[in-house]
Amino acid sequence: MTTPPLPAILDAATLRRLLDTGDAPRLIDVRTPGEFETTHIPGSHNVPLGLLREHRAELRAHLDEPAVLICHSGQRAAQAAQALAAADPPNLRVLHGGISAWQAAGGTVATGRPRWAWNARSAWSPVRLCWAPYWPAPSSSRPNGSPRSAPGSPSRR
Numbered sequence: 001m002t003t004p005p006l007p008a009i010l011d012a013a014t015l016r017r018l019l020d021t022g023d024a025p026r027l028i029d030v031r032t033p034g035e036f037e038t039t040h041i042p043g044s045h046n047v048p049l050g051l052l053r054e055h056r057a058e059l060r061a062h063l064d065e066p067a068v069l070i071c072h073s074g075q076r077a078a079q080a081a082q083a084l085a086a087a088d089p090p091n092l093r094v095l096h097g098g099i100s101a102w103q104a105a106g107g108t109v110a111t112g113r114p115r116w117a118w119n120a121r122s123a124w125s126p127v128r129l130c131w132a133p134y135w136p137a138p139s140s141s142r143p144n145g146s147p148r149s150a151p152g153s154p155s156r157r
Contacts, residue, residue: 007081010068010093012105019043025066025091028052029099030080037112041070041102049076053083063089073098 018024027044029036036046049071052059063084069077069092077094084092095102103109 007069007078007085007094008092009096011096012101012107015068015095015102016105016107025068025093027068027070028080029070030076031071031099035072038114039099039103039109039111041099042108042110044070049080049083052080056083056086060084060086060089063092066091066093068093068095070095070102071098073100 015025024043027041029040029044029046030049030052031040031046032048033046036044040046047059067089069080071077071080074094074097077098081092081094097104099109
């Protein structure tokens, strides 16, 4: 069993130079539509990773020109490159560090409606969503021994 080759890497500074000189590659952002709507590189196309995997045969036919895969940090873009590797596209690159590195390098981004930065698969998510149901105290700790219902709920009598 052979391991798939590592995808070619492109750093943010090099991508910026390519975009500034007019020799722009096709930019394919593999993040979710919500992530893409929040922040993306102008001119990029949103093809979420799941959709890319599902339609990789059709996509391979369109990768004869230079293309750069983009995600948040580079991990999903590398997965996308491996999904497309069977066609051995010669001009496919992964943006090293993803859109985070692009922004850190001062790259231009288009912004839309902000969304929660929650990702159930990862611990790196900067926003932690937490839901704690209302658990009433035991009735023995109540002065009159009656159970307490959650705020806004009908009485339990």
